[in-house]
Amino acid sequence: DAGITQSPRYKITETGRQVTLMCHQTWSHSYMFWYRQDLGHGLRLIYYSAAADITDKGEVPDGYVVSRSKTENFPLTLESATRSQTSVYFCASSGGEGTRSAPETQYFGPGTRLLVL
Amino acid sequence: GESVGLHLPTLSVQEGDNSIINCAYSNSASDYFIWYKQESGKGPQFIIDIRSNMDKRQGQRVTVLLNKTVKHLSLQIAATQPGDSAVYFCAEMGSGYKLSFGAGTTVTVRA
Numbered sequence A: 001d002a003g004i005t006q007s008p009r010y011k012i013t014e015t016g017r018q019v020t021l022m023c024h025q026t027w028s029h030s031y032m033f034w035y036r037q038d039l040g041h042g043l044r045l046i047y048y049s050a051a052a053d054i055t056d057k058g059e060v061p062d063g064y065v066v067s068r069s070k071t072e073n074f075p076l077t078l079e080s081a082t083r084s085q086t087s088v089y090f091c092a093s094s095g096g097e098g099t100r101s102a103p104e105t106q107y108f109g110p111g112t113r114l115l116v117l
Numbered sequence B: 001g002e003s004v005g006l007h008l009p010t011l012s013v014q015e016g017d018n019s020i021i022n023c024a025y026s027n028s029a030s031d032y033f034i035w036y037k038q039e040s041g042k043g044p045q046f047i048i049d050i051r052s053n054m055d056k057r058q059g060q061r062v063t064v065l066l067n068k069t070v071k072h073l074s075l076q077i078a079a080t081q082p083g084d085s086a087v088y089f090c091a092e093m094g095s096g097y098k099l100s101f102g103a104g105t106t107v108t109v110r111a
Helices: none
Strands: A004-007 A010-013 A019-025 A031-038 A042-051 A054-057 A064-066 A076-078 A087-094 A112-116 B004-006 B010-014 B019-025 B032-038 B045-051 B056-058 B062-067 B072-077 B086-093 B099-101 B105-110
Touching: A004 A087, A010 A019, A019 A031, A019 A087, A019 A112, A042 A064, A042 B099, B010 B019, B019 B086, B019 B105, B032 B062, B032 B072, B045 B056, B045 B062, B045 B072, B072 B086
Parallel strands: A010 A112, B010 B105
Antiparallel strands: A004 A019, A019 A076, A031 A042, A031 A087, A042 A054, A064 A076, A087 A112, B004 B019, B019 B072, B032 B045, B032 B086, B056 B062, B062 B072, B086 B099, B086 B105
């Protein structure tokens, strides 16, 4: 029972480089989410997806791109990394309508710690 | 805008005592609330949830209380154990199954 996984778990990159963070879930959940977590700001939503090929912006989308060609994957790309994007990134998923658990409950991955030098 | 907040950023509790973590929310239209626990270096872990048509819900050693009149949510942990040391977040559900999180309360259990 893999659940929801993220890779890499740790990443160091340089300003201006493109970085892609991966997220994979095995529950066939409809909804997937990307958050960043910074001291003093809690968890902030970057992007979310209601289904394959449907994505929408969250609270802090600037500098990020997402795609969702398959239900189980939701990669997050930093097109040109900046130091302000140094953070811990969490992916989450929820079932939406028609699942056994509460459709709204989000389950989180272990996170990716990203350092931009 | 609407926000979810926690009353205290830190809580120190003696092992074996009960813990109460508070949360105030401002969106009176919210109908679903969740408590998460986050241990150091890990992702948030679902603890318990409650819908707005309920006042109280119990889980294993945890109880969530919802007071819609004053828009207040609390998490009670019975017989607090060292493994309960973590950051606790409340969250409310907005549109599109999006959650809004509070800043979190750090609970430290004293031996």
